[in-house]
Amino acid sequence: MDHFSTTRLTAERLNESHLADLVTLHLDAEVSRYLGGVRAPEVTKTYLATNMAHWDQHGFGLWTLRTKEGAFAGRAGIRHILVDDIDEIEISYAFTRACWGRGFASEIATALTEIGLSKLALASLIGIVYAGNVASRRVLEKSNYLLERSTIRHGNDVVIYRKRR
Template sequence: MDHFSTDRLTAERLHQNHLADLVALHLDAEVSRYLGGVRSAEATKTYLDVNMAHWDRHGFGLWALRTKDCAFAGRAGIRHILVDDVDEIEIAYTFKRDFWGQGLASEIATVLTHIGLKQLELPSLIGLVFVGHGASRRVLEKSNYVLEKSTIHHGEDVVIYRIRR
């Protein structure tokens, strides 16, 4: 599933042509504060390589998101992540600041959940969120994810939300 669309977004499988957009996204301190901090261009290149390899290994991963008029809006996807030594599969979404507060995260979370549970037939999905990131927590709650636990991930206090098939 290299491409999909929502009412307001188009998504395409992450590839090298997305590097410049991702670098700009990751250099924004406000966007990156809940992603573990600003990432350099070199760190973003490594991030892109890792996420492209995830696609090759698992057949799913991150997509670049664009508005219907082709403006880069962010990235989102479904990916394996190690949490408390357990291989989990999370939904993830990050938008440029210009697109905050428009309901796009809820729109994409709904579609990602459908893809993960219905199309990929995964048994469950998680959302991993910094404790203080209220907006992202609300997105998961509106998408019927249930708060499961608090933990530490990469030195940060996070909460895990889960939804099951």
């Protein structure tokens, strides 16, 4: 599933041509505040390579997002992630500040959940959110994810939400 679209967004499988947009996204301190901090361009380049390899290995992964008008909106995806030594599959999303407060996160969370649970027939999906990220927690709650537990991840307090098929 290299491409998909929602009402207001188009998604394209992550590839090398997306590096510049991702670097800009990851250099924004406000955007990166809940993503583990600002990432240097070299770190984003490694991130891109890792996530492209995820596609090759699992047949799903991250997409870049554009508004219907063609503007870069962010990234989102479904990927394997190790949480407390358990292989989980998470949905994730990060948007440019220009896209905040417009309902895009809820729109993409709904789409990712449908893809993961229905099209990919995964047993469950999680969302990992910094405990203080009230907006992202609300997105998952609106998508009917249930708060499962709290944990520490990379030195930060996070909460884990889950939705089962």
